[in-house]
Amino acid sequence: xxxxxxxxxxxxxxxxxxxxxxxxxxxxxxxxxxxxxxxxxxxxxxxxxxxxxxxxxxxxxxxxxxxxxxxxxxxxxxxxxxxxxxxxxxxxxxxxxxxxxxxxxxxxxxxxxxxxxxxxxxxxxxxxxxxxxxxxxxxxxxxxxxxxxxxxxxxxxxxxxxxxxxxxxxxxxxxxxxxxxxxxxxxxxxxxxxxxxxxxxxxxxxxxxxxxxxxxxxxxxxxxxxxxxxxxxxxxxxxxxxxxxxxxxxxxxxxxxxxxxxxxxxxxxxxxxxxxxxx
Numbered sequence: 001x002x003x004x005x006x007x008x009x010x011x012x013x014x015x016x017x018x019x020x021x022x023x024x025x026x027x028x029x030x031x032x033x034x035x036x037x038x039x040x041x042x043x044x045x046x047x048x049x050x051x052x053x054x055x056x057x058x059x060x061x062x063x064x065x066x067x068x069x070x071x072x073x074x075x076x077x078x079x080x081x082x083x084x085x086x087x088x089x090x091x092x093x094x095x096x097x098x099x100x101x102x103x104x105x106x107x108x109x110x111x112x113x114x115x116x117x118x119x120x121x122x123x124x125x126x127x128x129x130x131x132x133x134x135x136x137x138x139x140x141x142x143x144x145x146x147x148x149x150x151x152x153x154x155x156x157x158x159x160x161x162x163x164x165x166x167x168x169x170x171x172x173x174x175x176x177x178x179x180x181x182x183x184x185x186x187x188x189x190x191x192x193x194x195x196x197x198x199x200x201x202x203x204x205x206x207x208x209x210x211x212x213x214x215x216x217x218x219x220x221x222x223x224x225x226x227x228x229x230x231x232x233x234x235x236x237x238x239x240x241x242x243x244x245x246x247x248x249x250x251x252x253x254x255x256x257x258x259x260x261x262x263x264x265x266x267x268x269x270x271x272x273x274x275x276x277x278x279x
Contacts, residue, residue, distance in 0.1 A: 012030055081213055094168040119143060121151075121169070123263065131198040131261070133159075133173035139268065140167045148228070150269045156234035156257025157181070157222060169268075173260050174235065175200050183224040183235050191223055194235055194254065200261045203236045205252035210243050212250065220254055230269055234258075 121143075123218055125136035140150045141164045149170050151158040159179065163170040172179050176196040183205070190213060193206045208214060218238040224231025236254035243250045 065169050078171040119268045121268055122265050131177050132175040135171050137169040140165045140169050142166050145169045149230045151266050153258045153263040153266050158258045181229050182223045182225040186219040202252045208250045210250045
């Protein structure tokens with residue numbers, strides 16, 4: 001191995017020359033402020049070179065941060081969507097509970113106005129059938145319910161109990177084809193019999209003479225005759241009167257007062273009789 005400072009080698013002289021040049025440049029930079037302008041000009045000229053040299057690193061960082069941000073945004077969007085669904089469900093439940101509370105308050109208000117023993121019951125089932133309109137209640141004989149008791153909601157007459165078990169009861173709605181009850185017109189006390197038509201939105205007023213004083217908008221209430229239903233409860237509102245058909249009786253239709261297809265809670269009236277359903 002050749003020594004660094006041997007006479008026949010020029011490496012030692014080169015090292016000394018480089019050290020002297022470095023020290024000279026350092027001295028010039030510290031003592032000559034005019035070099036700052038030269039250095040700034042060189043930096044401006046070489047800036048594209050610096051940019052190109054740094055471009056791979058910057059691009060890699062940008063791609064990584066972009067994918068990371070996109071993934072984070074997707075996670076955040078998924079979280080927000082789940083939160084929206086949760087809030088939507090809670091909102092729907094709140095609306096349902098609010099409506100149910102309103103119906104219960106209306107029923108309790110009706111109960112206070114009745115001045116008789118009543119029982120709040122919930123409709124828990126609808127018995128299937130083309131023309132059969134019957135529902136099941138969550139109260140039965142253990143709660144004092146018996147056959148023949150009238151059932152109302154906050155708007156009017158719903159029907160009557162026709163069968164009881166220990167913890168349930170079956171109710172025949174006023175719209176059933178086999179149901180009938182005596183009524184009277186509030187305006188003039190005209191009596192008649194309202195029968196079910198097999199439709200939840202329509203009742204029929206039977207045996208009304210063609211010349212009888214009855215018109216659209218007349219309110220029909222239970223008359224209390226025959227002791228099957230208590231008197232004075234809304235049953236329906238006359239919706240159509242057809243005369244001059246050649247028959248002895250006019251054709252009279254009425255809309256049920258009770259919400260037969262929407263009521264969930266009802267009142268069972270304990271003051272009614274215990275006779276068999278129908279007239």
